[in-house]
């Protein structure tokens with residue numbers, strides 16, 4: 746079941762230095778994405794050149810990233826293959842992910858993040874679809890923390906109470922409300938400057954056990 750957490754696994758070995766390099770390049774990609782949306786003309790060329798140089802530097806000088814400890818060091822599955830953490834919200838090496846900082850588990854699961862321009866919908870506001878993505882992930886995480894197996898989002902209802910701002914710290918919070926057999930109900934919110942901007946409620950369902958004792962998603 747835990748294989749469902751990692752979309753894929755890779756046969757080639759990976760060192761801690763490889764993971765650090767991948768996470769560094771993902772950071773450069775994020776900066777580059779922001780630069781492509783922010784700059785024009787000569788400033789655009791300068792930003793692109795600087796980021797390309799920083800990747801070259803990391804590749805050519807083996808000592809360049811010596812002090813970086815990867816956030817997600819290499820993990821192996823039961824067959825000795827590298828498990829890739831691909832999550833588009835939390836993975837440090839996925840440039841699509843902001844990524845979120847995980848603050849706490851327990852009765853409430855909380856993430857924090859300050860989102861840059863790439864996530865803009867209306868001016869200075871977070872895109873509504875991404876509001877749903879953040880809430881889905883934090884509620885899923887709370888459900889995962891409160892149970893033993895993996896569950897899938899069956900239903901997610903998002904209420905947009907006020908715009909979710911970019912460029913300021915967001916608290917993204919999720920908690921389990923009720924668990925009943927394979928079903929877990931959860932709720933949560935996105936808070937900015939002490940105000941709730943969006944709320945979500947949802948249902949997560951653990952797949953029916955298969956005859957071999959594992960789950961299946963449908």
Ligand SMILES: CCCCCCCCCCCCCC(=O)SCCNC(=O)CCNC(=O)[C@H](O)C(C)(C)COP(=O)(O)OP(=O)(O)OC[C@H]1O[C@@H](n2cnc3c(N)ncnc32)[C@H](O)[C@@H]1OP(=O)(O)O
Pocket residue numbers: 750832835881882885886896897898899900926927928948950951952953961962963
């Ligand atoms: C270590 C940590 C690392 C961190 C990793 C971070 C990764 C983060 C990843 C984040 C990922 C984020 C998450 C993602 O993105 S998960 C990906 C998005 N979700 C999916 O793709 C799920 C697609 N759906 C399915 O696969 C199936 O529908 C599932 C498996 C969910 C259920 O199919 P199944 O065939 O098993 O279901 P069932 O029809 O028998 O129903 C089961 C029971 O539920 C009851 N029911 C149904 N609907 C409702 C309702 N609305 N209100 C109340 N009750 C309802 C129903 O009556 C029945 O009850 P009962 O008859 O049993 O009493």
